[in-house]
Amino acid sequence: MSLNLRADDKGILPDRIIAALVRSGAVIPARALDDDQIQPASIDLRLGEVAYRVRASFLPGPDSTVGERIDELKLHEIPLGDGAVLETACVYIVPLIESLALPPEIAASANPKSSTGRLDVFTRVIADQTRGFDQINAGYHGPLYAEISPRTFPVLVREGSRLSQIRFRHGQAVVTREALAALHRHERLVDAEAPDLSDGVPVGVDLVGFGVDKFIGYRAKRHTGLIDVDRRASYDITEFWEPIRARRDRSLILDPGEFYILASKEAVQVPPDYAAEMVPFDPLVGEFRVHYAGFFDPGFGYAGAGGRGSRAVLEVRSREVPFIIEHGQIVGRLVYERMLARPDALYGQSIGSNYQAQSLKLSKHFRA
Numbered sequence: 001m002s003l004n005l006r007a008d009d010k011g012i013l014p015d016r017i018i019a020a021l022v023r024s025g026a027v028i029p030a031r032a033l034d035d036d037q038i039q040p041a042s043i044d045l046r047l048g049e050v051a052y053r054v055r056a057s058f059l060p061g062p063d064s065t066v067g068e069r070i071d072e073l074k075l076h077e078i079p080l081g082d083g084a085v086l087e088t089a090c091v092y093i094v095p096l097i098e099s100l101a102l103p104p105e106i107a108a109s110a111n112p113k114s115s116t117g118r119l120d121v122f123t124r125v126i127a128d129q130t131r132g133f134d135q136i137n138a139g140y141h142g143p144l145y146a147e148i149s150p151r152t153f154p155v156l157v158r159e160g161s162r163l164s165q166i167r168f169r170h171g172q173a174v175v176t177r178e179a180l181a182a183l184h185r186h187e188r189l190v191d192a193e194a195p196d197l198s199d200g201v202p203v204g205v206d207l208v209g210f211g212v213d214k215f216i217g218y219r220a221k222r223h224t225g226l227i228d229v230d231r232r233a234s235y236d237i238t239e240f241w242e243p244i245r246a247r248r249d250r251s252l253i254l255d256p257g258e259f260y261i262l263a264s265k266e267a268v269q270v271p272p273d274y275a276a277e278m279v280p281f282d283p284l285v286g287e288f289r290v291h292y293a294g295f296f297d298p299g300f301g302y303a304g305a306g307g308r309g310s311r312a313v314l315e316v317r318s319r320e321v322p323f324i325i326e327h328g329q330i331v332g333r334l335v336y337e338r339m340l341a342r343p344d345a346l347y348g349q350s351i352g353s354n355y356q357a358q359s360l361k362l363s364k365h366f367r368a
Contacts, residue, residue: 003170005105010171011340012041012275013106014298018168026106028099037162040297040343041275044113044162045125047146048095051078051157057091057147065128066093066145083158085226088150093126096144097160100127100136102168108136110144110166111277111295117315118363119227120152120220120259123163136166151317152220152259153240156228163229167275167295173338175274180336183271189336190266191309200279200333203312204265207327209246210360216252217244217262217360227365237366250327254318262316263360265328267309269301272342276300276334278312290314290331298339299346313361 003017013021015038021027027043037044054073060066070093078084078092086092102108110125111134124133128142136144146164148157157163175183180197183189190201209216218241227235244252244260254260270276278294301310314331325331 003103003106005170005340007171009340011169011173011338013168013170014339014341014343015040016344017340018043021106021168026101026103028101030097030099034160039165040299040345040347041339042165042167042295042297043098045110045144045146045164045166046097047080047157047159047161047163048097049080049159051080051084051086051092051094051148052076053078054091054093057149059126059131059133060128061131062129066126066143067128080157080159080161083156083228086148086150086155086157088152088154090149092148094146094148096125096146096164098166099143101141102136102139104139105170106168107138108140108166108168110134110136110164113163113165114313115363115365116163116229118261118313119155119229119365120150120315120317121155121163121229122149122151123147125164125166152222153224154226156226158230161229165295169337170340173340175336175338183274183336187269187271189271189334190268192266195266200335201268201276202266202330203268203278203314203332203334204328204330205314205316205325206263206265206311206360207246207250207252207325208265210263214246215243215360216246217260218242218362219244220259220261229365232364233367235366237362240366241362251324254316254323254325256318256320256322258318260314260316261360261362262314264312264314267301267311268296268334269303269309270296270298270334270336270347271302272298272346273339274298274336275339276336278332279335280332289319290316296334297347298343302346311360 052074112123124147126145127136276296
């Protein structure tokens with residue numbers, strides 16, 4: 001398949017070109033796509049019919065396939081047709097319904113869906129003969145697999161459940177520092193005064209809080225019931241989460257091994273001709289991690305798509321030691337990329353977007 005792209009046509013592929021990839025056989029679903037599976041700049045990936053419980057996470061490396069490593073490491077197989085529970089602290093590998101036969105000029109990358117990250121379900125996509133997670137080389141032909149490890153809540157999944165999404169790109173289209181500054185002057189990407197845009201749009205943490213209760217976020221409870229990943233607005237927040245309120249000194253101590261949902265201090269937006277990805281600010285600034293699901297669709301927070309700037313929700317976990325974070329501390333940066341073309345549908349416009357104009361919001365599984 002050829003998309004007839006010029007060498008200088010660089011960017012993330014929009015929804016209609018993703019649909020063309022499917023029609024041409026570059027994306028190969030084992031069964032027909034769901035009606036809402038293609039998003040403005042990505043396509044959701046669906047779990048296949050079986051999960052393999054394996055001894056440890058792995059990468060196949062350049063000389064092996066994922067299937068060969070599963071045969072070496074699997075403990076047992078779990079059919080997903082009628083649904084199955086994935087337990088916390090276990091690692092599962094699931095072949096995906098979608099496979100790829102990419103053109104030589106098209107590469108891909110994957111990330112968890114927003115709702116997956118907000119459940120603390122650690123999910124990565126693996127391809128054959130690769131050295132890295134979530135990265136698929138240009139021209140790749142072969143199957144895709146999801147590595148799944150629930151960290152806090154046991155989850156119920158089934159064949160067809162969607163935990164990950166994949167996006168496709170032609171060339172490198174990261175917006176340069178100068179172009180990002182110009183875009184910010186025109187669109188006001190973040191509601192901060194004189195932000196440092198040298199490495200992307202900076203994102204700090206809000207520890208002042210919302211409303212009269214000065215509510216800053218949630219900490220996940222332990223030893224809860226399970227969550228069905230395909231159910232919406234079905235669970236009582238109080239059974240799974242403890243609310244956190246602001247301290248007078250506007251700080252928060254992250255306890256090792258605990259999972260937190262917090263919000264960014266800034267409201268951000270992604271204009272229609274761009275996409276963005278949250279990357280760590282600097283791995284040397286602290287022993288914690290933010291944001292599993294780092295991809296922001298075109299139209300996120302955009303006024304023309306029903307937003308007025310949206311807070312980025314931060315999925316935060318401290319690593320080995322307690323760590324203090326303070327209000328406004330920079331925890332990540334949004335790196336913007338150009339779209340190859342504007343999507344037909346923007347995030348927040350008639351596609352069932354769950355988090356447009358959000359402030360601090362748990363995943364769609366919980367009742368408001």
